[in-house]
Amino acid sequence: MVALLNTDTPKPSSRVQTIQHRGRVFVTGMLWIPLGNMTSYMKEARQYGQEHSLDIVAIRRTSLMIQAGFVSRTSDVNKGMYSLAATLAGQLGDSWIAAWAVDADQDRYAIVAVHEGRIIPGCDLIGTAAEVRKRVQQQRSRGIQFEREFLPPEFSMGGEALDIDELLQPSRLKREYRLRPLVFGMSKAELAQLLLVVLLVGGGLLAWSQWKDHQAEVARQAAIAAEKKRLEELAELQKKTGTEQPIQALEHPWAKQPSVTDFVETCSQVIYQLPLNIQGWSFDKAECNGSQVMATYHRDGNSNALGLAKATANHFSMRPEFAEQGNTATLRFDISVGAAGDDPLLEASDALEALTTWFHSFSQEPQLQPMQVVVPQEPALPGQPAPPPPPPPQWKQYQLSYTTGVLPYDSFNGAPTQGLRLQEIKTEYKADHLIWSVTGVLYAK
Known part of the structure; x- marks a missing residue:
């Protein structure tokens, strides 16, 4: 035993x-x-x-x-x-x-x-x-x-x-x-191997053998580089998530994206603090994609570009970007959201049922459309035949989109978000109200 x-x-x-x-x-x-x-x-x-x-x-x-x-x-x-x-x-x-x-x-x-x-x-x-x-x-x-x-x-x-x-x-x-x-x-065995290699090289190899050895070495180096890159990517993902991740997390797109909670909170911290008026420039709309918030303002009355630039100095990631003969301006604010890491997926029928039921309780009509899952083909190593086609994906994807007057924080507070990742949050100011549009992807098995 x-x-x-x-x-x-x-x-x-x-x-x-x-x-x-x-x-x-x-x-x-x-x-x-x-x-x-x-x-x-x-x-x-x-x-x-x-x-x-x-x-x-x-x-x-x-x-x-x-x-x-x-x-x-x-x-x-x-x-x-x-x-x-x-x-x-x-x-x-x-x-x-x-x-x-x-x-x-x-x-x-x-x-x-x-x-x-x-x-x-x-x-x-x-x-x-x-x-x-x-x-x-x-x-x-x-x-x-x-x-x-x-x-x-x-x-x-x-x-x-x-x-x-x-x-x-x-x-x-x-x-x-x-x-x-x-x-x-070096051990005796290692010295003996090294001596054998030296003798073989000293005696000379046929051109064909030299070429084959070269090709094999190139293929080995490429395989080693690919493996080291995978290990580095895994270490970076573990750093972003703060937890140990399995190696297959590199193949799962949802593992590298932020959780719904982190995405909503980070975007909201910026969008909720945007003033409705800055030196005569009125808020029009804002978009958040997880890496940047872009807010659009339009000019009213005798307001001007210089006044907006001075008012927003040191509050955004760059100076305002003006368009439409200087009548609209875009303000950008860089953000950073960590990765959620790998997590188990629900059966597609269960995940769709839970998510639609949740939104229907808010009188919302979410759109959940199937998406094709494309698994990338690994490139051939130098001097090697093309690898076999990748195995069929082990998951399904559904595009989520909906528009509402409910704040995203309230929409997702307690929602069944397992396997769900958001891609974009938009808001537009209409008739003294903010209208929110949310898009994302639901991953299920």
Whole structure:
């Protein structure tokens, strides 16, 4: 039976954990990144470890890539321990996902996933059954088709059983699965590999072989750059939301947009404070798109552009923009709204029913029209064939629009906004009243 070394439930912020089996210690929760240099990969790994205060590494080499898993000694991890993900990846192949109970009584489950030969970041960890089940669902929602799935029967998600005791037998463990320190020089194996490369280069390669190697290197570098870009985009999204986000959030447009509450509050803070008259210029209309509020005023009587410019100096993001022979002016105010992050979607019928019911209670008639979901095609890597078409989208979209005399803050106060994102709020001053127009997109499954 595989057991946790620490019986206390780990803190949510502590991703690195260890399990033991027959005297061997296995590490989970490592940071996995691709390495680009096929001959000096340890140098690249040491540089990355030094920049991020990580001093223990596990190296995985396949025919297509080199991947490094990093961890720090401060997590009570030492050389000679084994990477759990690398151990399983070395035996189960290039496409699989596995989850199993580490300690069912303590609700502790492990998950490891490999796709196209690489360990998937965020799928080398130990958590509760709910957390691990959610990770499995997240990978499925990305459209990944694993060749094999090893899932516990209590998840009721299909798959086959995993004989983890057999896979972690000491006789199955290789040196390449071990963790190694980053503070020493190159190993003998690395020196031997480097010497072999030098001899091959020194002996000369045929022009065809050189070209093929060059193309493969370009493709590897492009794949590494794309993966690093995805990780950077995920880090930026997590910074905007202030919470940890799953990797598939990058594919969900609603994850990168502000919540309804934040959108309405930020726009309202500016629009509600716009005066109806500024030095003889009367308010006409205003628009807010989440990044900027644009207010339009028209000139009355003998008011003039200079008077408006002086009155609004230092109150807006730029000087007024005049049009129609100087009779109308646009004032702009820059705003910033954070992202809402990823969240589960409701069934389309339930989401539409809840939203229309809410607006009908205000005697409003919202328009909810289906929208085509376009999933972008990934570009081909240099020297590689075009990738297959993207899988069909896992969600639906509906364009929301309505016009009302009710303030947006009141319209959405308590509204069922799960999966709803606003795009624009407009208001127009007519017959001594403000008329509001709102547009947005409802995402559902």
